[in-house]
Amino acid sequence: MSKKEIDYSLYLVTGRNLLPPGKDYLESLEEALQGGVTLVQVREKAADTGEIVEVARQTKEVCQKYGVPVLIDDRVDIALAMGADGVHIGQTDMPVPIARSLLPPGSIIGKTCNTPEHVREAVKDGVDYVGIGPVWQTKTKKVKHSITGPVGLQDLLQELDGTDVKAVAIAGINSTNVLHCLWGSVTSTGHALDGVAVVSDIVASPLPLVAAQALSTRITTFYQTLATPKSIYTIESIKTGVGSVLDSVRKFGPLVHQITNNVVTTQSANATLALGASPIMATAPEEMEDLSKATGALLVNFGTIQNLDGMLAAGKQANINRKPVVFDPVGVGATRFRRESANGLLSTWQATVLKGNAGELAAIANSLEVQAKGVDSVGAGFKDPAKFVRDLARKQRSIVVLTGVTDWVSDGNTVVRLANGHTFLGEITGSGCMVGTAVATFCAGASIAANALRSEDAVEDGKLVRGDMFLAAIGGVLAITVASEYAAQRDDVKGSGTFLPALIDELGNLTAETLVEIAKIEIVE
Template sequence: MPKPVVDYSLYLVTDSGLNNPSRTLLQSVEDSIKGGVTLVQLREKELDTEAFIELAKKVHEVTKKYNVPLLINDNIEVALAIDAEGAHVGQDDISCVEARKLLGNDKILGISTGTPEEAKKALADGADYIGIGTCFMTQTKSPKRTLGPIGVRTILEVIPKESELKTVVIGGIKHDNTRRVVEHSAGSHGRIVDGVAVVTGIVSASDAKIASEQLLREFRIGYENASKHIQGQCQARESVENVLKSFPPLLSTLREKSPLTHHISNYVVMNDTANATLALGGSPIMAPSAVEAEDLSKVVSSVVLNIGTLTESFVECMIEAGKHANVQSKPVIFDPVGAGATTLRENTTRRILNSMHVDIIKGNAGEISTIAKIVGCDTESIAMRGVDSLGSGFSNPAAVVQAVAKREKCVVAMTGVIDYVSDGVRTVAIKNGHSYQGRITGSGCMIASSIASFAAISPNDHFAAAVAGILALNLAGEHAARRDDVRGPGTFRAAFIDEIANLVPEQMLTEAKIETIQLN
């Protein structure tokens, strides 16, 4: 008998203890299959073998009715007794090799993996698929650590692209993070996760069918987006010249629509970023409360996350705001202030990148260096002192921002004497600006706010938004520094806000000093 052909897209793992009390386990299984579940694993840790077999027979009747394979968790005896389509084992259960001997070659065999080494061993031992986890915190297990999307991708990278080994992600997978996990699984290795395994998100849901429909839809969107990234066709890429031509109408539109940006920012610059946003033509709301993040996500047009002054409540608000912005398809701009200065800041940066999809990352060389390390890019390391970078910077900054952008499926803007922006395909250097900008507190944070305002009215091209956001404030800096009433950084600060408001849209085309950089 040939081995079953399996679609791993939406993989239900049952748990009687978490099953919604409004229905039986059998009803949960059937409703979830009607909603799109493509594979079912029966997991019953508390039942003895006889009772497990009886339950498995009933569940198998349901899955066979819809031609969906059934796997048995950690009990080869039960799998053989009911002639299930396969089994799943953990690292502490029977070995993959022994399980294969007992099951035979016509059954599906999966194994849990949490490290690259375990993934490589599963491949060598003849597994058909691996369950990669734990991705996020979950009610079903208490993991020592969670992988996050970045960790999932690290494991995928050790599996040869040509390998037939399938992969599913498990652990805290819900409809609001599925798309992000799948998109971020794609990397230079060319693989994308083949499915998501879900427990609580389906069995505990009030309606298992609707929950399954939502999860499958998010998986398919994420898979399609990831495929386009791999193919280099994420979106129709306009030439940089055409992007520049769009800046005057972008600024005019911004001032006409005055998009609302949710700032979770640091206390040091909150007033400055609000004033810069207003001067540009946007509208700021400074709201560092996690309780209202969901409500705000429905009315704001973009979100800025700034970790300059770290408190636990600020971080929780950032996580909630970012997640809800993802659900509402509102752009998230992340300013990892001082990311490499302390362990807390580095860990917070990692947590934010793992908790949501960030559309635009804006940072100095030291901060981008830290992010490059976190996401696994092999680049030079730039030290930091407080929020400032040390040293002369990267030897090839354009290559660094392009590498991080390509890896994170986002736009990366690195500020400095020369600013660099890349979406992984297009990369530019912006040579506008004035040295006074670096001598006042908050100028970089104001740029993040400016980028967010442009991103709000440029939803289909965050690259254009990032370049426009930097350029607008750099031009204002040049104009302010030339004023007769500016004598130094103190007088420059007030003039800077004035000149942001005085910026004429056409100046963003006629005065721009932007160089396109061609990289391999």
């Protein structure tokens, strides 16, 4: 088989020791192939040579029925003996040039790579693909190298720019996190994975066909979406879209799940109600599976850095159910614990919107331009905030909202500068947290409206789809900043003490027309 014909998208690595009781290996394999597996690697660590040859031979017979190539883990001799399509080699196995000299022309050779240096060496040796990771912890193999998380894969993928070497992510991947893995690993230049390697999610399943189908459908959705042209925005289309999202919030009254810091819980809940949605402040991990099915969006704000288990579970369930996740890493740069916690959350689930001030986002981006002092930023700010938010959005594969005297929003393609607001916002506690609440509320409205317009048979993978989260993020910021200008003009507002209740009032008074009437929006090329 020509190497160019290899489809790496759903790469099954076998493991007979993982089969559920009563499940035959060849039966499980064939069901997995029927479910969409595109490439199979025979991995046998405990069997003797004769048994491995027989397993590999039987595997090839089944795979040939579906036109799926078979690779052998480590053993070039077994690949030669049974006529495999190639081999997968580890870092301590036979050197690639020697394996290439022994195998027939056109054979596929892949290599496990855990660092950029590994990737560079593999490319130099002439591999056809690299298996990069480990993305997450896995029960099927002892992990010797540091967990990369999806974003960490970007450094390895970048080494393949300008080459025709393919890349497959490995370790801990299943149907609930595969989209996070795929989206989170796309580099700023648009370099994406060519596939994912899966073991236990398929092999250990009593229904491998269903397990493979779930993975295959999500993978296909990713590649289709990746190829979809980016939206082109104008100031008028942004204003129209933002107003439409506010109307959707008022019309549908979505339930917005908020895990937020205890300093701002009451005013965040009141802001949600004023905008026309319903808040629920739940933190117990045991509730998250049920809650995610009922809510329109999730806000995770760890200002008082509590309930990490609930945050982890909530984000995972929101990803599974295609619900928008807004992450507000309040004060993340203040302590190592906060930075490690934020990294853990972003490695576990995919944020739809990442919102923070300059110090917070600088900490997420590991930038030295701005530092944090508690929950505030210090320093002059970013020299080029437009470039910063665009680059961070591309790296995190999220909408990025940078708040400050001027607010910046980017989807990694378009950057918008927002210039509304009033100085009173900086004189009350939690105004930034309320922006996160408003963004989550607008995301919920956009998501629910998008699904209301779709027919049942058009819903992707039987799940909910998201609306335009870029417009939702802009709308959430504008809701707070525009309302603050209306509130500050009121005769009953004498200072910050009377400003806060007036702000809640004006959030309730906002309409699509009043929201965009004084919105100061600039698209930055």
